Amino acid sequence: MLFRKDLFFAKKYRAMSVFIQKLNPITGINDWIVQNEDYDYHQEVARASFADMLHDTERNQLYEKALIAAIDKMHLKGKKANVLDIGTGTGLLSMMAARNGADSIVACEAFKPMSECAKKIIKLNGYEDKIKVIHKRSTELTVGKDCDLTERCNILVTEVFDTELIGEGALSTFSHAHKTLLEEDCIVVPESATIFAQVIECPLVQDWNKCKDIFDEDGKLLIAVPKNITYCAGSSAVHDIQLSQMPTESINTIVSPIPVLRFDWSGRTPFVYERSTINSVKAEASGKVHAIFMWWELQMDTENKIILSCAPKWAHPLGKTNTESEIPWRDHWMQAVYYLAKDFTVEKGEELNLISCHDEYSLWFNISKDLKIIDMHYLNPICECGLHISFSRTRIGQINDNKRNKKYISLLQKHVSSESTVLILSDGFFTALAAAKMGAKKVYVIETSSICSRVLQDYINYNKLENVTIIRTINQLVKDNVQDINLVISEPYFTSSILPWDSLLFIYLLKGLQTCLTSDAKVFPQKAIVKAVCVQFKDLHKIRSPLVNCEGFLMDHFDKLIEESSDISDDNVEAQPLWEYPCVALTNEQEISMLDILNNPTTLQESSGCFQISSDLECNGIAIWIDWVHDGSVISTGPTEPIVVGEKIEWDIHTRQGVCLFPNTLKKAINYDFKFDFISGNILFKYKF
Incomplete structure (x- = not known):
């Protein structure tokens, strides 16, 4: 009781x-x-990326510059400047309008936590009498007496864009605003937008979309990619990355960046929700056409003098006069790669047709030498083979990683014989199918996903691997009384994995296989070594850093809201593809924990230590990864070159690392604790200054 x-x-x-x-x-x-x-609520707040945008100083300043021009223009006409701010977020743009002379401001925000936060921030900065905040979508606003807006506004300011520009519903937002909420001679900030496309040859990019055949060290074909996968149109889904971090020597430009689509937000022309454009161009270099790089720019004012560009470093307007470090960094608006279903060879000077398409929310592209014979099936690619649905872009790149594959092939050649009964315990580990070609007596592959299983079966059928069987669960092996498995191999990789140590699922799966293994069975990997290094990120830390003050406005309430929600919903360690986010090593790499897979941990594994920082650079993060030890060879999910204190770290391009992010501070020692509770399967990494 x-x-x-x-x-x-x-x-x-x-x-x-x-x-x-x-x-x-x-x-x-x-x-x-x-x-x-309220976990989902707090997670949505923490992941909303408002802070990331507000750290974008150029974005903020160009918006204010365009707002000043719009307000002044209305006043020169003898009219009041009545501003509508759609998707106000923290209220930043509304406060900019207020301090620059706007006569009235209505700010709408559909996300309730942010609308409440905006009210507090606006009051804190002394503008509560000038700005009316409404918790509604813009499409729900009413105009008239006793309504949300007493009259139509003549200035619209909004930021409803994503990497694809229109993916957040920009077309319908602007269209509705002009029909219902704005005067005919209104000014819109931004005024318009232009999408740019660059046609490229890049084997690295192609590896993220097309699987490659696998050969042994002598060049003999081991595993061929099934034709249905080779010729699959793939997916039209956007692949957004930081193109500026791509190694430029890997890119052969076939067609330099050109404007391909323009969107007029001003309302002077009708809004079109579906269209295609064709640009006739000449190949500037010979090579294979692999993909399209895409980005956009905003024309902020009516005179097209204020331009906000999302171009990568080699095409950015500031790139010609500024150093790379001065080009604005953005994680909320990145660049994108669009893959072509068919690659083909072109010669310098050859005529090409670049086809650019969009619907209300997305973009896609195609290249044709002859418009009369273009295959309409490839205009908007849809994956039919299952590979592009089953695996991420980076995972496909990992499958194609020659350095990794050579290590696995060498391992198989060393341990596979005619007496081998092999179990492949990893998702999409097509390289390991080579064991069947190397003479293994029997090969089992555990694959729980029905789509992945179909892809795997296509590989088996196409390569005529008669001694390979797909098993859907470990229990099926036990039920079938399989007891002669003497070689287990894993990368390990699992589609459910997010953080580097999530692939320790391999240990738990292995534990359920004990009755299926012979007493002398060999298991790979044999060890998992958790490593970490203290770093100074050039930009990545901004996604978690407090604002305090943004363009002269106090942001205390916003910082508190994000901090509280992050404490509730965020883990201490998050996953990031660090090759996209430059950082400098402040310490040497440090071994955090070594897990002996052959002698499974059974209870609690703990370690603690201290990073000693000798550099005078400020530390704002800890990067964490795992090295998998396979019979002497190591497959690392971390740096690809030895770490040198004070120098940039080169990260594996096909994996995500674990990251702890914190504000820039000068630290000389960072203590850490690592705990792996094997019974619960929980890993905890904590740090303190």
């Missing part, structure tokens, strides 16, 4: 927390966990 005080706290606890089922990627089991009842 609960006493009154106990009952009070029990009710309070139930009100604050709930039990939910959540997949533990390390154990592969759905755990019942206690979670804040």
